[in-house]
Amino acid sequence: MPELLQLFVAGVATGAVYALAAMGFTLLWQTSQTVNFAQGEFVMLPAFIVLSAMNLGLPFPLAIIVGMAASLLVLGFLFKQTVVDETARHGALPLVITTIALGLLLKEGVKDAAGAAALPFPPLGGTSSLAIGDAMLPVHSLVAIVVAVAAVAGLQAFLERTPLGRSIQATAQNPAVARVLGIPVERMIRYAFLINAALTALASLLITPVYLASFANGEWLGLCTFVAALAGGLNLRGAIVGGLALGFIDNLAAAYLSATWRGALPLVIVIAVVLFRPQGLFGRSEEPAA
């Protein structure tokens, strides 16, 4: 079954990337009820920062560091400090509109700055393949899996084991009680935005070699992220499983059902989830209104 192994690796590699983005999306939702509609563009943008750093003559590893730092600054700090804080005081709907507008802004901005053509992006681990039996497994897929698993495990360890991580978790679970317990909730929310920026930047580095760097990537990546997070029940463990499952089903469906219709998959999944399991795979049934 060499085909199946290849599909499995490709599916887990894309799924792990969806999972990273879905975890960040979930963390923002849990800590501050921010629904970041621009999450797909957050995954699209960092690859372009890396590419422009390379255009300035920086070597790839250094460009990655620049891309990470710029993402933390722009998609984490500035996003929270200027966009979210200014708008959220008016309520939930203006914030929703703002993140949707931000998605369009980033998409059009990258199109104006870098052009509409898709650009190649160097894969982490190179372009070679590893032969296991009859199956050819691209090294960058394996690297993507290892990096994503390490990032997820690191994030989980941080959130579970360290005092700071537990404070962030407390903020995510119940901001009101967290505040009573003396946790600086506002600061924890700011950390959550930084974590989200780091996760999306990482996702960008891992997925862009496969999809090529295009201004329009955010549409599909965002949709997959939202579906993975909702299917997971808007909690972190669910986001991991939701992302992996979506990546796997997506690759299987593209190979065995229809490549032209793989875009219909998110609709099928989101309708199935809302009909049969609106609390998500790993969620508890809906909490009563606060």
Place this chain on the structure above:
Amino acid sequence: MNPASLRTTAAGAVALVLIAVPFGLTDYGNYVLSLWALTTIAAIGLNLTFGFVGQVSLGQGAFVGIGAYVTALLTTRGWPLPTAYVLAFAACFALGWGLAYPAVRVRRPFFPFITLAFATFIFLVFRNEEWLTGGIYGINRVPRPSLLGLSAAGPLGFCYFCLFNLTVVTAAVWWLRRSPWGRAFAALRANPLRAEAVGIDTRLYTLIAIALGAGLGGVAGLLYAALLQYVDPTPFSLTMSVSLLLMVAMGGSGRLLGPLLGAAVAVVLPEGLRFAQNYYLFGYALAVMVLMAFWPTGLVGLAERLLTMLTKPRPAPAKAAP
């Protein structure tokens, strides 16, 4: 002048301008005005969904597309226009209802993502089902309408036809807002829990508003197909859905005049800013973000505030808070 007579005068002035202006325009000007009118109809529909009951839809562009394709398919096969009206409206109404039905049962924000996935799916249908939609080549030679022996085939006639549709839709929504239904919508948006408590079936009213909004998207699509006389998948991408939503927010969500202003900024203004065309969407998105940060009531709210400042030139001196 009291507010009521001011409003009547303003409505009369707008009507006169709308009747007079198309005569003075070139064919291209009439095309832009027609495009504005039909975009406004789609935005008015979305205003029911977003502004009246507070549901975020990222699929209005898909409903416009469905209306356009239904119209193109029917009228190129010789069906009369009223049939296309009924079917375009009914198809979008039913689909809107069907998409919203599962979403209004749960508290989590599913609806934006269901409509987003739906918009992606419908785009695939337009592009891939070549036997029906003509794929990327689209459908050609969509006829222009003629009503009661009057032909609306020329640019001027068709422009009036669009403006007539817009007037009917605006009047209907104006009536809806003042009807008991409209009050239920307002109650629902202000406080869903309290609305439920005083006996309003919030789910039913939300469904009605969403389905009506989708149906108006279908009507806008009908006009779009007849305006361009050609339908292909490209315009009905996610960008159309997003920019319709931003139009409603920019104009002022929940306000009657909001969609008219928002659509004017989105459709008419870029024609005047031809030199900046590539950067228009970028600037537009930025403008919406600034509005949401400082004046979330949109342009209508901003205009009202300016108006109050002008009519009351000397505001009472600020007193220290008690």
